[in-house]
Structure formats: C-alpha cells, structure tokens
Amino acid sequence: VAATARIAVVFSEPLSHRTVQVKAREAELRAATEDDMPLLRRYRVSMEHEVGCLGYDGHVIQTMLSFRLDDVVAIRFSPVEALDQTPGPKAGTALPATSAA
Amino acid sequence: MSTVAPPPSLDDIRACFEGAIPAQVATCARDGTPNVAYISQVYYVDDRHMALSFQFFNKTRQNILANPYATALLLDPVTVAFYRLQLRYLRTETSGALFERMKAQLSGIASHSGIAGVFRLLGSDVYEVESSKASKAGAWRRRRRATDCWRVCGARPSASPHAARPTSCCRRCSRRSTTTSTCATRWC
Numbered sequence: 001v002a003a004t005a006r007i008a009v010v011f012s013e014p015l016s017h018r019t020v021q022v023k024a025r026e027a028e029l030r031a032a033t034e035d036d037m038p039l040l041r042r043y044r045v046s047m048e049h050e051v052g053c054l055g056y057d058g059h060v061i062q063t064m065l066s067f068r069l070d071d072v073v074a075i076r077f078s079p080v081e082a083l084d085q086t087p088g089p090k091a092g093t094a095l096p097a098t099s100a101a
Numbered sequence: 102m103s104t105v106a107p108p109p110s111l112d113d114i115r116a117c118f119e120g121a122i123p124a125q126v127a128t129c130a131r132d133g134t135p136n137v138a139y140i141s142q143v144y145y146v147d148d149r150h151m152a153l154s155f156q157f158f159n160k161t162r163q164n165i166l167a168n169p170y171a172t173a174l175l176l177d178p179v180t181v182a183f184y185r186l187q188l189r190y191l192r193t194e195t196s197g198a199l200f201e202r203m204k205a206q207l208s209g210i211a212s213h214s215g216i217a218g219v220f221r222l223l224g225s226d227v228y229e230v231e232s233s234k235a236s237k238a239g240a241w242r243r244r245r246r247a248t249d250c251w252r253v254c255g256a257r258p259s260a261s262p263h264a265a266r267p268t269s270c271c272r273r274c275s276r277r278s279t280t281t282s283t284c285a286t287r288w289c
Contacts, residue, residue, distance in 0.1 A: 004133060006133065006134060006135055007135065008127070008134075008135040008136050008137045009137065010125065010137045010138060010139060012123075012139055019139060021136070021137060021138065023134065023135070023136075060181055063181040064176070064181045083160075085138055085139070087139075087141065087220070089157055091138075091157060091159055092157070092159045092160050
C-alpha cells in the first residue's frame with residue numbers, strides 16, 4: 001500500500017459465508033490512535049459474537065485480534081470496485097455501484 | 102545473548118493446513134492491481150511446498166497464471182497465531198495422489214462448513230514456499246504468554262523459536278502456551 005497506494009480488502013461473515021472484496025487506488029496510511037479504539041473494540045466484539053455462534057470461545061477471537069496500538073496501521077480509502085466473493089461459481093462477480101445521494 | 106528466531110517451516114505449522122479456518126491469499130495482476138481472497142483449502146505437500154485448491158477460474162487463478170507470486174496468510178486454529186508465506190506458483194495437477202487427497206479433504210471441509218455441493222476440485226495448484234514468518238502480532242502474543250507463564254511459576258522463558266503445536270509450556274504450573282516441546286524442557 002505504501003509503494004502503490006493500491007489496496008484490496010476482503011470481508012467475510014462466518015455464519016453466512018457472505019464475502020465481499022473491495023478495491024481502491026488512492027489508499028492513505030497513518031498510525032492508529034486512541035481515537036480509533038472504539039471502532040477496533042466494536043469490530044472485536046462483533047467478531048466474538050459472530051464466531052461464538054460457530055462454537056468458538058470468546059478468548060479465541062480475543063487472542064486472534066489482540067493488538068498493541070503502536071503496531072496498528074490505519075488505512076483510509078474510497079472503494080472504486082466491489083466484488084461478490086461468496087464461495088461458489090459466482091465468486092468474483094462485480095457488485096453494481098449505487099450512485100451517491 | 103539474543104538470538105533471531107528462524108522462520109517457521111511448514112512442518113512447524115501443520116495445524117494451519119487442517120482446513121479448520123480459511124486462509125487469505127493475495128495476488129497481483131499484471132497491471133499491479135492487487136486481489137485478496139479467502140481460500141477454503143490450503144494443503145501441505147512437503148516442507149517446501151503447499152497446494153491451493155483450484156475450483157473456479159477466479160481472479161486469484163488468473164493472476165497467478167500471469168504473475169506467479171502470491172502471499173498467503175494462515176491462521177493456526179489451536180494457537181491462533183498468524184503466519185505469512187511468500188509463494189511461487191509452479192504447476193497444476195489434475196489427477197494423481199495429491200489431487201485425490203485434496204479432493205477428499207475438500208469434501209470434508211465443504212461438509213463441515215455447511216456448503217457441501219458448492220466446492221468441486223478442478224485442480225491442485227502447487228506452490229513453492231519461498232519464505233515464511235510469524236506475523237508481528239503473533240510474535241507479540243507469544244512473548245506475552247511467555248511472560249505470563251514466568252509470572253505464575255517463575256520458570257525462565259527461553260528464546261522460543263516460534264509456535265508449533267500447543268504443549269504444556271511449564272510442568273510446574275501446567276499452563277498451556279504456543280511454545281514447542283523443546284521449549285518445555287528448557288523452561289522447567
């Protein structure tokens with residue numbers, strides 16, 4: 001990302017396997033700060049719930065997503081492409097863009 | 102004296118290949134556009150090689166045919182440590198022992214994931230693992246666990262090379278950690 005400002009990120013919902021990839025061309029890097037902590041905590045709590053539904057203990061996700069704030073890098077970007085990557089023959093299909101209101 | 106931990110070999114991280122947790126594989130198109138995808142099956146071939154399942158002609162496959170370099174992020178389902186592997190695509194096998202073994206394992210993964218019938222193996226994409234390393238976050242977690250163990254029983258942490266199979270890290274306090282059996286004998 002630092003070299004090209006290009007980025008691809010994939011998100012998957014473990015319970016439904018619904019998966020989406022987004023891509024961007026002008027990603028910006030910065031160090032994470034205390035201001036980012038509420039977002040990081042919310043994501044971890046959400047993942048604990050989601051993966052907990054699959055039978056995993058909360059401490060598995062807590063360990064998996066444990067971090068030291070000075071190790072975390074925040075990346076800001078506006079997606080220019082989105083793809084459905086849910087497992088199956090349609091994986092890789094472009095998702096239609098919706099115009100901004 | 103501090104020592105630099107050697108990179109983990111594939112033998113050290115065999116648990117990552119059990120199919121419990123999907124791996125992430127990043128590739129790059131010829132024009133430099135990155136692509137990242139969850140891969141349901143990463144298969145241990147030998148200490149220097151691994152294979153990914155080829156099920157659909159997706160972007161990952163298009164990219165590695167144009168540019169054979171890829172990066173895989175694996176998660177150990179027991180220790181929850183991450184490993185980053187630099188890969189180079191070698192070939193695709195569509196029959197033979199490796200293909201049949203992967204086909205059988207993929208069937209099990211699909212069934213376990215509740216999406217049997219979605220996966221169909223077309224080929225086994227074989228990669229050479231050019232380098233590997235435990236992720237920084239994983240290394241930090243292991244250091245923290247070693248410290249915790251020391252606090253509980255006073256056992257002296259050794260320079261743990263990297264996570265392998267979980268074992269009782271300390272016979273005095275029986276805490277489990279991500280250290281190898283070699284470390285266990287050193288510690289207590």
